[in-house]
Amino acid sequence: MAFLETRALTAFYGDFQALFGVDIALEAGETIAIIGANGAGKTTLLRSITGILTNEPGQVVFEGAAIGAARPPDILAHGIAMVPEGRRLFPSLTVEENLLIGNYGRKVAGIWSLDSIYALFPVLKERRHSPATALSGGQQQMVAIGRALMSNPRVLLCDEISLGLAPVVIRDIYAAFPRIQQSGASIVVVEQDIGQALKVANRVYCMMEGRVTLSGTPADLSREAIHNAYFGTA
Amino acid sequence: MIWVDTIVQGILLGGLYALFAAGLSLVFGIMRLVNLAHGDLIVLGAFLILTLVTALGLNPLLAALVAIPLMFVLGWGLQLVVLNRTLGDDILPPLLVTFGLSIVIQNGLLQGFSADSQRISAGALETASIALGPISVGVMPLLTFLSAVAVIVGLNQLFYRTALGRAFRATSDDPVTAGLMGIEPNRIFAMATGIAFVVVTIAALYLGTRANFDPTIGPARLIYAFEAVIIGGLGSLWGTLAGGVIIGVAQTLGAAINPEWQILAGHVAFLVVLAFRPRGLFAKGG
Numbered sequence: 001m002a003f004l005e006t007r008a009l010t011a012f013y014g015d016f017q018a019l020f021g022v023d024i025a026l027e028a029g030e031t032i033a034i035i036g037a038n039g040a041g042k043t044t045l046l047r048s049i050t051g052i053l054t055n056e057p058g059q060v061v062f063e064g065a066a067i068g069a070a071r072p073p074d075i076l077a078h079g080i081a082m083v084p085e086g087r088r089l090f091p092s093l094t095v096e097e098n099l100l101i102g103n104y105g106r107k108v109a110g111i112w113s114l115d116s117i118y119a120l121f122p123v124l125k126e127r128r129h130s131p132a133t134a135l136s137g138g139q140q141q142m143v144a145i146g147r148a149l150m151s152n153p154r155v156l157l158c159d160e161i162s163l164g165l166a167p168v169v170i171r172d173i174y175a176a177f178p179r180i181q182q183s184g185a186s187i188v189v190v191e192q193d194i195g196q197a198l199k200v201a202n203r204v205y206c207m208m209e210g211r212v213t214l215s216g217t218p219a220d221l222s223r224e225a226i227h228n229a230y231f232g233t234a
Numbered sequence: 235m236i237w238v239d240t241i242v243q244g245i246l247l248g249g250l251y252a253l254f255a256a257g258l259s260l261v262f263g264i265m266r267l268v269n270l271a272h273g274d275l276i277v278l279g280a281f282l283i284l285t286l287v288t289a290l291g292l293n294p295l296l297a298a299l300v301a302i303p304l305m306f307v308l309g310w311g312l313q314l315v316v317l318n319r320t321l322g323d324d325i326l327p328p329l330l331v332t333f334g335l336s337i338v339i340q341n342g343l344l345q346g347f348s349a350d351s352q353r354i355s356a357g358a359l360e361t362a363s364i365a366l367g368p369i370s371v372g373v374m375p376l377l378t379f380l381s382a383v384a385v386i387v388g389l390n391q392l393f394y395r396t397a398l399g400r401a402f403r404a405t406s407d408d409p410v411t412a413g414l415m416g417i418e419p420n421r422i423f424a425m426a427t428g429i430a431f432v433v434v435t436i437a438a439l440y441l442g443t444r445a446n447f448d449p450t451i452g453p454a455r456l457i458y459a460f461e462a463v464i465i466g467g468l469g470s471l472w473g474t475l476a477g478g479v480i481i482g483v484a485q486t487l488g489a490a491i492n493p494e495w496q497i498l499a500g501h502v503a504f505l506v507v508l509a510f511r512p513r514g515l516f517a518k519g520g
Contacts, residue, residue, distance in 0.1 A: 050414060051413075052410060052413070052414075071413070072410075072413035072414050072416075073413060073416045073417065073418050076414065076415065076416040077416060081414075082414050084411060084414065088408060088411040090403065090404040090407040090408060090411070090412075091407055092403040092404070092406065092407050093400060093403055093404060093407075097400050097403075100397070100400060101397075101400050101401065101404050101415050101417075102415060103416075104397065104400075104401055104415045104416045104417055105415055105416010105417060106416055147415070151416070
């Protein structure tokens with residue numbers, strides 16, 4: 001049994017079905033990437049894992065515990081933290097307050113603290129008393145990642161962290177990943193930037209229209225196979 | 235000198251209005267809930283203090299200290315059991331439910347205490363005064379104002395210096411993302427309403443010792459509270475104090491010119507601010 005897995009996961013928005021039996025497995029210490037076009041169901045998958053969308057209990061299993069019906073605060077208490085799409089920083093809070101609130105529901109000792117996050121992203125320390133939304137997009141993304149790390153997560157879910165950022169900024173952010181991986185956290189990155197996803201991940205899942213269409217290690221997957229899985233051209 | 239005296243009395247009266255308003259502002263600020271029963275809850279608090287004073291023979295200040303935890307639990311439970319169910323994208327359900335609550339409280343108090351005017355007696359404190367230069371200031375009005383300042387300092391400390399305050403502001407910004415941080419919005423809302431009820435109880439103490447009250451006067455207190463919040467600007471507690479002071483000074487100035495103009499002058503001051511600064515004097519955000 002994997003560390004975290006989804007089993008025949010389905011998800012609905014009203015009558016609209018967004019996921020059709022998705023099976024994803026994440027091993028301890030591993031980084032997986034989930035790629036796919038807009039509307040493929042990537043964000044829905046993460047929303048299901050974090051409990052924003054609730055499912056049948058057995059559809060999401062973490063260390064053998066059925067957590068598919070758990071709500072977001074319970075999921076965080078299990079050690080699964082989320083960097084949400086669009087960053088979703090709290091505009092009423094300063095940079096430092098945004099980081100501090102990251103461990104509101106899960107206070108465990110670990111590598112990550114205010115100091116170690118400032119060491120990871122030094123620019124945040126300079127700006128720590130600014131309103132979070134006064135920062136540049138890349139710096140805001142650093143706050144969003146730092147906020148999730150504050151709970152010392154065992155699984156870090158990253159939703160489209162490169163979206164809307166310049167390539168050089170994306171490189172800066174992904175430069176922090178080796179240190180996050182060394183901290184022992186397993187990581188799920190959802191990406192539209194396939195090149196970045198293949199670089200950072202041990203394994204890749206490709207989704208299309210609510211289903212997994214391809215999976216494997218980056219070395220095993222040819223560009224053509226990914227292209228087909230991504231766009232559905234046979 | 236009579237004008238200076240009038241203005242000082244108005245400022246102190248403003249403290250009472252700020253106390254009325256602070257709880258309303260807190261609840262609206264965190265969960266966008268307009269509590270139409272707020273004035274009636276202050277009256278309910280006054281009756282609770284009155285009951286403690288008459289039944290147990292307590293001093294009013296001591297009775298208020300006993301009432302505070304009771305009212306906290308009442309507010310916490312009301313939010314958890316009733317008001318949380320009304321929150322959502324539609325603003326109508328909370329208005330309807332709190333309007334109904336207002337009617338229930340008024341009629342419950344009528345049933346229990348009759349329509350007679352009541353007063354909480356504060357003994358010698360009621361007539362005590364101290365001289366500030368040429369002006370004589372009543373101890374109770376001064377205590378009211380100082381309590382208002384203390385409440386606002388306290389709420390600001392809570393909001394900007396504690397983890398609970400961060401959770402309040404984060405939940406107010408974005409309850410879904412707050413959930414991802416392990417925050418239970420429903421519990422945060424219950425805590426906020428509980429704290430608002432503590433402020434309501436403090437307001438009730440000064441309402442009941444300052445003048446007569448009966449079960450029907452809640453809605454008028456609600457209007458003063460609304461006016462203070464809107465003059466100050468939503469989201470600013472110090473603005474709420476300023477709003478209370480503006481209404482208080484306008485009322486005492488109006489009354490000094492012609493006793494019939496007291497209430498009217500407060501409302502006119504509100505309309506003038508609304509005409510020139512519709513978002514209030516100290517509104518936060520864009």
